[in-house]
Amino acid sequence: MAEEREHADAHVRVETTSDTRESADDLARSVVDRRLVACAQVEEPITSYYRWEGEICADREWRVVMKTARDRLPDLVEHLRSVHRYDVPEIIAVPVEGGNPGYLAWLVEETRP
Secondary structure, X not given: OHHHHHOOOOEEEXXXXXXXXXXXXXXXXXXXXXXXXXXXXXXXXXXXXXXXXXEEEEEEEEEEEEEEEHHHHHHHHHHHHHHOOOOOOOOEEEEOOOOOHHHHHHHHHHOOO
């Protein structure tokens, strides 16, 4: 239990969205290919409501959920910002509090060059 608490911030789940399925797939492939994440999942379209440049917008988007080691987060954010089609892409990281130890070990292993 103490070891779990010690490594509670060692893993993160990161989300972004994109305006097309193809773009979301490209983002997912690029981050896995560069070993910035162990896994990226593209979810079915969602509808996002937000204010942009003074207008309320409602757009269809595809969510990309990525799992990675915490120490890979800065490089992941930098990469996503450089390749994303949006001017200000959503990139949100949430710490993983626990889970399957084997999966979490694999997650770290897959993010090593």
